[in-house]
Amino acid sequence: MRVHSTRRLRTLRTASLGVVGLAGFLVAWQLVPTLGLINPQYLPYVTDVLARLAEEFVDLAFWRRLGSTMTSWAIGLAVATSAAVVLGTIVGLVPVLRRATHTMVEFLRPIPSVALIPLAVLMFGIQPQAALVIIVYASFWQVFVQVIYGVADVDAVARDTARSFGLTRREQLSHLVLPTALPYLMTGLRLAAAVALILAITAEMVIGNPGLGRMIELSRSSGDAVGLYALVVVTGLLGLLVNLVFRFVERRALSWHQSVRGEEAR
Amino acid sequence: MTAYSGRIGTTPRGRGVGARLAAGFLYALGLPMLLLVVWGLVATRATSQFFPGPLTIAEAFVDTWVGPAFVEDVLPSLYRLGIGITASIVLGVAAGTVIGLVHWLRELLEPLLEFFRAIPPPVLIPVMMLLLGITDTMKVVVIVSGAVWPILLNTIEGVRATDSVMKETADAFRITWSERLWFLVLPAASPRIMAGVRQGLSVALILMVISEMFASSSGLGYRIAYFQRNYLIAEMWSGILLLGLVGVFLAVVFGLVERRVLRWYHGIREVNRA
Numbered sequence: 053m054r055v056h057s058t059r060r061l062r063t064l065r066t067a068s069l070g071v072v073g074l075a076g077f078l079v080a081w082q083l084v085p086t087l088g089l090i091n092p093q094y095l096p097y098v099t100d101v102l103a104r105l106a107e108e109f110v111d112l113a114f115w116r117r118l119g120s121t122m123t124s125w126a127i128g129l130a131v132a133t134s135a136a137v138v139l140g141t142i143v144g145l146v147p148v149l150r151r152a153t154h155t156m157v158e159f160l161r162p163i164p165s166v167a168l169i170p171l172a173v174l175m176f177g178i179q180p181q182a183a184l185v186i187i188v189y190a191s192f193w194q195v196f197v198q199v200i201y202g203v204a205d206v207d208a209v210a211r212d213t214a215r216s217f218g219l220t221r222r223e224q225l226s227h228l229v230l231p232t233a234l235p236y237l238m239t240g241l242r243l244a245a246a247v248a249l250i251l252a253i254t255a256e257m258v259i260g261n262p263g264l265g266r267m268i269e270l271s272r273s274s275g276d277a278v279g280l281y282a283l284v285v286v287t288g289l290l291g292l293l294v295n296l297v298f299r300f301v302e303r304r305a306l307s308w309h310q311s312v313r314g315e316e317a318r
Numbered sequence: 319m320t321a322y323s324g325r326i327g328t329t330p331r332g333r334g335v336g337a338r339l340a341a342g343f344l345y346a347l348g349l350p351m352l353l354l355v356v357w358g359l360v361a362t363r364a365t366s367q368f369f370p371g372p373l374t375i376a377e378a379f380v381d382t383w384v385g386p387a388f389v390e391d392v393l394p395s396l397y398r399l400g401i402g403i404t405a406s407i408v409l410g411v412a413a414g415t416v417i418g419l420v421h422w423l424r425e426l427l428e429p430l431l432e433f434f435r436a437i438p439p440p441v442l443i444p445v446m447m448l449l450l451g452i453t454d455t456m457k458v459v460v461i462v463s464g465a466v467w468p469i470l471l472n473t474i475e476g477v478r479a480t481d482s483v484m485k486e487t488a489d490a491f492r493i494t495w496s497e498r499l500w501f502l503v504l505p506a507a508s509p510r511i512m513a514g515v516r517q518g519l520s521v522a523l524i525l526m527v528i529s530e531m532f533a534s535s536s537g538l539g540y541r542i543a544y545f546q547r548n549y550l551i552a553e554m555w556s557g558i559l560l561l562g563l564v565g566v567f568l569a570v571v572f573g574l575v576e577r578r579v580l581r582w583y584h585g586i587r588e589v590n591r592a
Contacts, residue, residue: 066425073426094448151345159350162565164523166539167558169531170546174368174554250438254524257440258531265441272444280448284441291436 096278104282118286121263124180125252128187129245136192136244137237140199141229150200161197165190165251169258183255183263190251191244195237202236203229235306242298249294253287264290370552375559378552383560387541392560395537398454399526402461406518410466411511414473415503424474435471439464439521440528452533457526464525465518472514476507509583512576519568527561538564 078098085092108114143149165186176182206229214228256265264283271279306312354372361371370378383392417424442463450456480503488498504511530539542557577584 066428069422069425070429073428073430076426077430090449152349155346156349156353158569159562159566162520162523162569163558163562164520164527164565166524166527166531167542167561170542170554171368171558174546174551250440253438254440254528257443258528268441268444272447277448280444284437284445287441288433288437291438292433295432295436 093277096281100278101281101285104278105285108282108286117262117264117267118290120180120261121252121256121265122290124183124187124255124261124263125248128184128252129191129248131184132188132191132244132248133195133241135188136195136240137199140196141203141225141233144200144203144233145229150204157193157197161193166254166258169255172255173259178259178261180261182259183252183261186255187248187251191248194244194247195240198236198240198243199233202233205236206232235309238302238305242295242302245294245298246291249291368551370555374552375555379556379559382553382556391536391538391541394454395526395530395539396564398457398537399461399522402458402465402526403519403522405458405462406465406469406522407515409462410469410514410518411473411504414470414511415477415499415507417470418474418477418507419503424478431467431471431474435467439525443525443529443532447533456533457529460529461522461525465522468517468521469511469514472510472517473507476510477503479510480506505582509580512580516572516576519572520565523561523565523568 081095081098084090085095085097143153168186168189169182172182172185176185210228210232211224214224219227252263253265253268255261256263257269258265260266260269264287268280268283268287271277271283303312357369358371358373361369361374417427439460443460446456446460446463450459484502484506488502493502526537527539527542530537531543534540538557538561542554542561545551545554545557
């Protein structure tokens with residue numbers, strides 16, 4: 053009982069300290085333009101930004117923009133993930149392919165996906181496909197590399213056991229390879245989701261297809277600092293939400309796995 | 319990277335070193351060569367406007383980047399990138415060590431840091447343009463403001479997870495504050511720090527390119543966008559190629575540094591596995 057209450061006290065302390073930190077940041081933000089350290093034209097008052105945020109949340113146009121950003125995010129992530137899982141499994145299971153593709157992967161992976169923006173614009177103009185190319189390219193590698201690692205990580209004894217029990221290829225895939233690769237896949241998916249969001253918004257900023265990113269660029273060029281800061285806060289919240297959701301999905305999908313079970317036992 | 323090479327120290331008998339070298343060479347370069355040849359053949363058959371052949375691109379590469387453009391566009395970009403990365407590492411590791419060591423500070427700042435990390439870094443470019451104008455400082459600050467978060471958060475995690483037995487040993491031996499930092503805390507955190515630096519590097523490269531596409535009249539990102547707007551397709555491809563090479567170069571340098579810094583760590587892991 054006593055242990056329980058001290059633990060609750062500690063989480064309460066952590067939470068309240070976090071709130072204090074957040075409040076301190078907001079107060080500091082309000083003070084900087086008030087004291088004239090930075091012109092409010094460049095760093096608007098936090099109260100103005102929050103008021104604008106509240107306005108945006110009841111504006112249908114805002115939700116439509118958010119919707120188009122998240123649509124290209126979701127499509128891009130889905131396409132990249134399914135392609136990466138299929139290709140990664142094949143390449144990861146066949147040692148010859150793994151060796152042969154190694155150089156290609158190591159060269160293509162570090163190419164910053166934003167370098168492809170001009171190419172995407174040439175090919176598709178300012179249509180959503182241009183943004184999709186960038187999103188898919190960036191998030192594909194995150195998942196692909198993890199799947200290759202995961203598929204190759206199958207325990208040798210387990211594989212021999214499966215073989216001596218005469219498991220068919222399909223059974224081996226679903227009972228042996230999939231459980232081994234799932235933690236890797238989940239890590240890759242979480243990273244890819246964050247990257248896809250970054251690229252979705254970046255593509256809208258640079259290419260100019262409709263969405264939050266274009267709105268950010270428009271408020272910058274029209275000198276609407278309050279709107280700009282409000283949108284930056286929105287993207288931060290969006291990123292936070294994506295992180296939380298995928299962390300939750302990861303824990304649920306891996307509830308049987310040692311890494312999650314061990315954590316809960318503690 | 320280790321999972322890739324399936325070699326286990328033993329050499330297959332009966333085959334000479336030369337044959338193995340040749341096989342390795344074939345594996346490493348076979349597929350890229352094949353793809354280049356296919357690409358070249360396709361490009362000569364169907365003259366697609368947007369996909370020039372590899373030879374055209376190679377020619378454009380030499381014409382565009384070898385010469386004054388290297389000094390005017392490439393070096394300033396790399397200079398900003400270098401300063402940005404260095405500043406991010408110094409800032410991230412220093413602040414991360416302090417936050418990781420001081421318990422209440424970490425609890426105070428954690429939600430805030432999570433939020434800042436979640437902001438897609440390119441969004442900060444317009445903000446920095448507003449605050450600092452279109453200057454070199456702005457671009458460096460943009461790079462730092464994006465690349466510092468993975469380094470900072472990983473450092474905090476690494477410092478926090480220092481082995482408690484070692485901490486108590488350090489206490490028992492009354493090791494001074496600075497020795498403790500240098501011989502215990504930082505080495506213990508270094509695997510996490512390096513993981514953070516790796517993430518920070520790719521973010522920094524992305525931000526270098528976008529900040530130049532957005533607000534610049536020089537630099538690699540600006541050049542590529544300029545070529546695209548003027549329909550100089552082969553030149554644009556050569557720029558993409560150059561960015562790819564910069565990315566690969568960064569990855570290779572990082573790999574070398576990491577191997578040097580974490581030599582002890584990989585050694586321990588190998589012993590544990592054996």
